[in-house]
Amino acid sequence: MAMPSSSVLFKKNIIALSRYFVLAVGLAAIMIVTLPGLPAQYRILVTATLWCCWGFYTIELAVRAWRGRTPHGGRIYLLTSSGIIDLLAVVPVPLALWIGVQADIAWLLAALWLLKLAPVIPGLSLLGRVIEMEARPLASVFVLFLTVLMLSAVALYVLERAGQPDHFGSLPQSLWWAVTTLTTTGYGDAVPQTFVGRLIAGLVMICGLGLFGLWAGILATGFAAEHRRRDFVRNWELVTSVPFLRNLDAPSVIELTRLLRGLDLAANTIVIRRGRPGDCMYFIAAGEVEVRIEPKPIRLGAGSFFGELALLDNSPRTATVVTTVASTLLILDVSDFRAFTAHHPELAHEVEAEAARRRTGHQDHTSHKNHNES
Amino acid sequence: MAMPSSSVLFKKNIIALSRYFVLAVGLAAIMIVTLPGLPAQYRILVTATLWCCWGFYTIELAVRAWRGRTPHGGRIYLLTSSGIIDLLAVVPVPLALWIGVQADIAWLLAALWLLKLAPVIPGLSLLGRVIEMEARPLASVFVLFLTVLMLSAVALYVLERAGQPDHFGSLPQSLWWAVTTLTTTGYGDAVPQTFVGRLIAGLVMICGLGLFGLWAGILATGFAAEHRRRDFVRNWELVTSVPFLRNLDAPSVIELTRLLRGLDLAANTIVIRRGRPGDCMYFIAAGEVEVRIEPKPIRLGAGSFFGELALLDNSPRTATVVTTVASTLLILDVSDFRAFTAHHPELAHEVEAEAARRRTGHQDHTSHKNHNES
């Protein structure tokens, strides 16, 4: 229940949004500064904007380096991956200007600001893991790719160099054709003209589709496996924060963990809309929601559940439910709910008992628990 | 058994088909009206057609708005998503004409009629759900996509702007090249000429395939999961309408629900063709079928099953079966039938008992049930 209070969460959101805004403005400015016919007064304005963004990142780096002195216990912040990204955002541009690089080229180094997105996106480490896990088959496909590339380039060089010395006059040129063809990009700057050359080109295109299909298949397989694994680890932690679910025996908890899906919601998000058909129930792992029923709304905190009525009697949603603070919910779909309760009727009984209590208006003990957090 | 009668279904089909027809005619007219060399008399004809389509949608909107006053209980039809689509089909064109927009540009707004397809296709909400569920990994791939885009554009700008100021003279131009290359579209309007530029371009193409493979993999995984979930919810409802299946205990019903596949058929569709090999049996969730056997055909209504003989003795189909009204069937494949009955012999016994009864000609109680519906 170590839940951050809503004001802290609000502050965090503002900071996150402002960081995205600075990044977007910065990248736009980098692009504008390269336009050849830009009038001088605009150029000054854009350069000023770039320096502002740079200032923002310099301050951010300073604050983080200051904070990061102690907690890592000997490990200095600037040596972490996050610290290196912060350094790469601040150091290169002034360094390049100081060395004497032309201003518009130096500012291109500010494209490194894009790396700021890396730690924000949790999926990147997931992708890295998938590629690590499937390294062998991916490498095999890559070797096949290189082999087809080389052999077709050699063949086309032999066949086409007499007729088109400009496009197939050397092996590197022929390789350029091969890579644009094998990836089915097809610029059309170099096109084989001989009959055998075109036959080979057709085969290369078909190989391209095949290799790409293999690539997609390997990545899809690896991704599905890794995704499932991550979800389990995350959901396991969330399940242990719901007392209601902890009462189940160990194999059931494992089974339920596999069925649940985690969902992070911002404050004031509508979870359930009254009158809509219900296809899942929710457990609150962290945060708080408000059930908007008459005469006065009820608040449910971490460890509670809601949305079970629609599953029990197939009725539409009877009330709108809104998050009051940023919350993490666990979703149990109707299909999984029915499959699970068919084998574990005790959960169904407990959910029904709680539902019956709610129908007769005894939710007071749940609704007061998290009042101090709103 | 709340099954609509066949005449209502027939009327519904006619309306649906006429709506598709109006849409097709309307879209064709929008295209024709933009042809530069169109003679004046044709232009008048096409414009008249467009106004007819517009009139159709206006009437549709009026009828729906009138009907939609009460049932939604306070919620006005025009504020639902369906109502907004209807409004977007009717309001923009006259509004644009009234403001003074040129006629052929104003009619382009009629392309919004395509949105009329949105509620017709049930899969669109499915796609939306998949994208919502897989938002994190999809966002990660998108960030990777943006990073490769930006870095390669910067690199090519530096490398190629001296040689090709027309195509790589500014960062936005270079980005245009990067996006056509990374998506393997390859227009060929801008092609790198330097050796390092081509090396980077080759890597960008390969990255494009990889990113696209990840994208396809994520969507495929999410799609498969969501599809399964939907089918379960739908089949669960259908299973409860087949009395024969409701007698099973809860875990068996769950298991069977996972195995069944729903199938919606129009009236007078051939379900089984005599003499063909049989690879599945059918339960009727709604509707009615006619089994064409000698001396006179038999009608089976909701709750009955057929096609089980071919599974029991591996024989070809002994009779042709045709739907008499629009029907919803549940298909149980031979593999699933055998797997299920291996663990639940009671279902096999019941199916065999019913099959034996049928062979000896006692199907009368089933055949009369739905006579009033044909």
Add this chain to the structure above:
Amino acid sequence: MAMPSSSVLFKKNIIALSRYFVLAVGLAAIMIVTLPGLPAQYRILVTATLWCCWGFYTIELAVRAWRGRTPHGGRIYLLTSSGIIDLLAVVPVPLALWIGVQADIAWLLAALWLLKLAPVIPGLSLLGRVIEMEARPLASVFVLFLTVLMLSAVALYVLERAGQPDHFGSLPQSLWWAVTTLTTTGYGDAVPQTFVGRLIAGLVMICGLGLFGLWAGILATGFAAEHRRRDFVRNWELVTSVPFLRNLDAPSVIELTRLLRGLDLAANTIVIRRGRPGDCMYFIAAGEVEVRIEPKPIRLGAGSFFGELALLDNSPRTATVVTTVASTLLILDVSDFRAFTAHHPELAHEVEAEAARRRTGHQDHTSHKNHNES
């Protein structure tokens, strides 16, 4: 055990190969006949070849129509799908020539000979079934595709028609651009030049990748499911022809059927090569194999199994095994063998007992069974 004798199989292979040869020669001739600068004497030769192929198909049609009179029981051969394909291969060309169509155009109708491949390839019906099963989501993606196509074409028509009236001067032209871009084909004949146009074009390309990813995902999911189903039906029939496996109880047979993979082999194919590591065992569903051991080779007929020694003691293959006639084998992989025998030790015991018998040289009862077929 209704196994065709080897001489019949040999005749069938010759006929199948000759049909492929005629098709290949015919298609090559169709192509050559269209070459503009073809000398007259070659043209006569090629036309003669075409008439020979046509004669082959005419005779084939006549033979099949004659044979097909009775067995279908009232259904005439020419009305089956196979009969229609045969008719389409024979009738159109002379009909076109008789009407007065130019010879080289009339022969293009011979491209319909390609349809002859349809019944040969069993997977085509599989593809048809997948597309039927997944019709809804595929239709949804197609509607999305059409929507993006139409909206982007309208946007580019508005933005680009002033600057490029040749390429974006009408909506159909703009749609042509949209379709080449959304499928990431990218001919490069029409390229947007305005900034907003290129922004939209970039989004269209990304949408193209996304839609294509969805498409691939849906087809992959459906394909995997349907493939599994077919294999089960086929393997079930094969399992019932192996007496050894029929002794298992029903759930075990189901489980084993799921694990087995069918494999059709021509006569004189090497199944196992001596000295190689062994990763599977084989059951013979139909046909016969020769185990090349000293002092004299042993023949195993339908219902026998082989290759189990390598699984039992992890040793390399002790003998080369070759099919004597066209055979159908069932493969049980080592992983599945171990997983299955862990739960069903009785199979392992039987396999071990048989293996022990073989080691001590008592295979005589099996080796004589199919001698008359070799």
Add this chain to the structure above:
Amino acid sequence: MAMPSSSVLFKKNIIALSRYFVLAVGLAAIMIVTLPGLPAQYRILVTATLWCCWGFYTIELAVRAWRGRTPHGGRIYLLTSSGIIDLLAVVPVPLALWIGVQADIAWLLAALWLLKLAPVIPGLSLLGRVIEMEARPLASVFVLFLTVLMLSAVALYVLERAGQPDHFGSLPQSLWWAVTTLTTTGYGDAVPQTFVGRLIAGLVMICGLGLFGLWAGILATGFAAEHRRRDFVRNWELVTSVPFLRNLDAPSVIELTRLLRGLDLAANTIVIRRGRPGDCMYFIAAGEVEVRIEPKPIRLGAGSFFGELALLDNSPRTATVVTTVASTLLILDVSDFRAFTAHHPELAHEVEAEAARRRTGHQDHTSHKNHNES
């Protein structure tokens, strides 16, 4: 425990790296030698490099042929697939030069050196197996591909040859257009201009996406299945080398084998980093690791396990673990660990007992086992 000593492994790595280096240098030299404007002195240098690489491969072939005389027992090394690759790397170039082929063309045959990568990459045989297993559906898609190709080429030939005799003047030319379009390569050298031609072209592009999606789906399905099978076979062998796991009953070993993932690590690789969150535990199938704890590090050899503490109490890693020699580890993820121990509490008890012993410092019996190997 037949583990090669670390010095042998080190020597092997050096040889492998030097082989990759020779290959890279050789391929670069082949490319450079084809550059038209290469000065004579550079040409001599590059040719010398090529002869050096050729010499390397000749020596390699000689050494292998000498070694390979006896162990294969009658089978000569030069007739194995590996021997043929070695021959193809050495024989063609001098042969071509001797026949009198021009030097720069003769050296193109050195592109066959790429085949040297084939045996290095284990995934190639996997790909071959997948394609063999899925041959039928892949062939079906290929036939569909050919049919669409042929029919669209015929249609475009009829429609476009009048307007564009240069690009659609014969069926082979039209087929070239069809193949570049159906694979969505889109060179743009031949573009249909008629309305119907463009309509058909649009359909061909959409078919291309569809066929490619099918292709990717089939390969992905087959790949996932084959990958799982291989992993099982490999892990099964590794599991039998861990005494701790062999104590489980047969079905549990099967289940555990499915859950484990093998991981090959070079010497001195960090397996676990102190302070990081722990999401898996490790079993040592072969090799040795060093657990860097105070006061002195502990060495664990084959058959031991580590990393279990983080799973038992959800704490971060308490020590850094490094391999001392090239090792093979089996990874058990936290999700699988919990799922497995929920059903097999005895494993959890044993792991906990061992963990308790370690916490109180009794690891001496494990730490001494493999001292002689470091």
